[in-house]
Amino acid sequence: xxxxxxxxxxxxxxxxxxxxxxxxxxxxxxxxxxxxxxxxxxxxxxxxxxxxxx
Numbered sequence: 207x208x209x210x211x212x213x214x215x216x217x218x219x220x221x222x223x224x225x226x227x228x229x230x231x232x233x234x235x236x237x238x239x240x241x242x243x244x245x246x247x248x249x250x251x252x253x254x255x256x257x258x259x260x
Contacts, residue, residue, distance in 0.1 A: 220259060221245040222252045 246252035
């Protein structure tokens with residue numbers, strides 16, 4: 207286990223991808239790796255996710 211995870215830190219990742227299958231595949235892979243993942247299908251949608259995610 208890394209020192210970051212021992213301290214309660216989890217990386218947060220915002221995946222922006224217009225293809226839903228690719229977005230889901232990347233998001234799931236990152237989540238399984240222990241990251242907190244949010245996703246959006248456009249830059250405009252990502253801008254809406256950022257304030258709630260940070």
